[in-house]
Amino acid sequence: MGDLFDPYAFAVGMVALLNPCGFALLPAYLGFFLGQQDDDEVHPIVALNRAQLVGLSLTLGFMVVFGVIGIVLAGLQSTIQPALPYVSVAIGVGLVILAIAMLRGFSPMVRLPKLERGTGSRSVGSVFLFGVSYAVASLSCTIAVFFAAVGTSTSGAGFVDRLGGFLSYGLGMGLLATALTLAVATGRRGVVNRFRAALTKVDTIAAMILLIVGPYVALYGIWEIQVERGSITPWIDDVITTALDWQASLAIWIDQRSTLLGWGFLAINVALIAAGVAVRQQRSPANTAH
Numbered sequence: 001m002g003d004l005f006d007p008y009a010f011a012v013g014m015v016a017l018l019n020p021c022g023f024a025l026l027p028a029y030l031g032f033f034l035g036q037q038d039d040d041e042v043h044p045i046v047a048l049n050r051a052q053l054v055g056l057s058l059t060l061g062f063m064v065v066f067g068v069i070g071i072v073l074a075g076l077q078s079t080i081q082p083a084l085p086y087v088s089v090a091i092g093v094g095l096v097i098l099a100i101a102m103l104r105g106f107s108p109m110v111r112l113p114k115l116e117r118g119t120g121s122r123s124v125g126s127v128f129l130f131g132v133s134y135a136v137a138s139l140s141c142t143i144a145v146f147f148a149a150v151g152t153s154t155s156g157a158g159f160v161d162r163l164g165g166f167l168s169y170g171l172g173m174g175l176l177a178t179a180l181t182l183a184v185a186t187g188r189r190g191v192v193n194r195f196r197a198a199l200t201k202v203d204t205i206a207a208m209i210l211l212i213v214g215p216y217v218a219l220y221g222i223w224e225i226q227v228e229r230g231s232i233t234p235w236i237d238d239v240i241t242t243a244l245d246w247q248a249s250l251a252i253w254i255d256q257r258s259t260l261l262g263w264g265f266l267a268i269n270v271a272l273i274a275a276g277v278a279v280r281q282q283r284s285p286a287n288t289a290h
Contacts, residue, residue, distance in 0.1 A: 006161075006168040007254035008247055013172025016138060016146065029058075029130065043283070044186070049276035051185035052178070052269055057124045059174025061131020063167055070166025085224035092218025099210035102203050131177075135170065175265070216243065 098106075139146060146169065216239075223240040226232040 006165040007252075008250060009165040010168040010172040010175075011250065011254050012146075013169035013174075014176045015172075016169070017173045017176045029134075043279050045272065045275045045279045047185045048182060048272050051181045052272060053124060054127050055174070055178030055181040057127040058131040058134075058177050058181070059171065061128045061133075062135045062170040062173045062177075064170075065132055065135035066166040066170035067163070070163040073162070073166075085221040085228070088221030088224070089218045090221075092214045092216070092221060095210045095214030095217065099207040099214060102207035102210070107203050131174075135173070138173075 219236055220240055220243075223232065223236050226236070
C-alpha cells in the first residue's frame with residue numbers, strides 16, 4: 001500500500017471514531033443525513049449516492065485535520081521528540097483521572113457546529129466542517145491513543161512514514177463513518193435509534209477503556225525514558241514489549257487484508273456511482289417522455 005498507509009494507525013482510527021467526546025454527536029450526524037432522505041420518492045440507489053458524497057466530505061474533514069497535524073509534528077520531530085515521553089506520562093495520568101471522573105458521573109461533551117439540513121454544496125461544506133470539528137474534538141479524548149498509535153508504529157521513521165500514519169488514522173475514522181452513513185441510507189431510522197440507545201452506556205464503557213489505556217500510555221512514556229537512560233525496569237519492559245509485539249501482529253494481520261478491503265470497498269462505491277448514473281438517466285425527463 002506504500003509508505004503513506006499504516007495499517008495499525010488505520011485500525012486505531014476506526015475504533016477512535018467511537019470516542020466518548022464525539023460518540024454522542026454521531027446520532028445527530030446520522031439524523032442529519034436521515035433528514036435528507038425523508039422524500040419517499042428518492043430512489044434507493046440515489047440515496048446511497050448521497051451517502052457516498054456525505055461520507056467522502058466527512059472523511060476529507062478528518063484527513064485534513066490529521067494531515068496538518070502530521071505535517072507539523074513530522075517536521076518538528078527532532079525538536080519535540082525528547083519531550084514526548086514526558087508528555088505521554090502526563091497524558092496517561094490525566095486519562096486515569098478522567099476515567100475516574102467519568103465513572104463518578106462526569107460526561108465529556110464538546111460543542112460542534114450544527115449541521116444544516118438540505119442538499120447540494122451547502123450540505124457538503126457543512127459536513128466537511130463537521131468532520132474537521134469532530135476530529136479536533138475527538139483529540140480531547142483520544143490524544144493519548146492517537147499519539148501512542150501513530151508514534152509507536154512509526155518510531156524511527158521518516159517524514160513520509162509519519163505523515164502516512166496520521167493520514168491512515170483519519171482514513172480509518174472516515175471509512176467507518178462512511179459505512180455508517182451507507183447503513184443509514186439503507187436501514188434508515190433503526191441505525192440512529194440504536195446509537196441513541198447506546199448513549200446511556202458509552203461513558204461507562206469509555207471510562208473502563210481509559211482505565212486500561214491511561215496506565216499503558218504512562219508506562220510507555222516511562223519505558224521510553226528508561227530506554228534513553230539505559231536502565232529499564234524488567235516488568236515495565238515485559239509489558240511494553242508484549243504490547244508492541246501484539247501491535248506488530250495486528251498491523252501485519254490488517255496489512256495482509258487491507259488490499260482486499262480497499263479494492264473491495266472501492267469496487268462497491270464505483271458500482272453504486274455507475275448505478276446512480278443509470279437511474280438518473282432512466283428517470284430523466286427526456287426518457288420519461290418516451
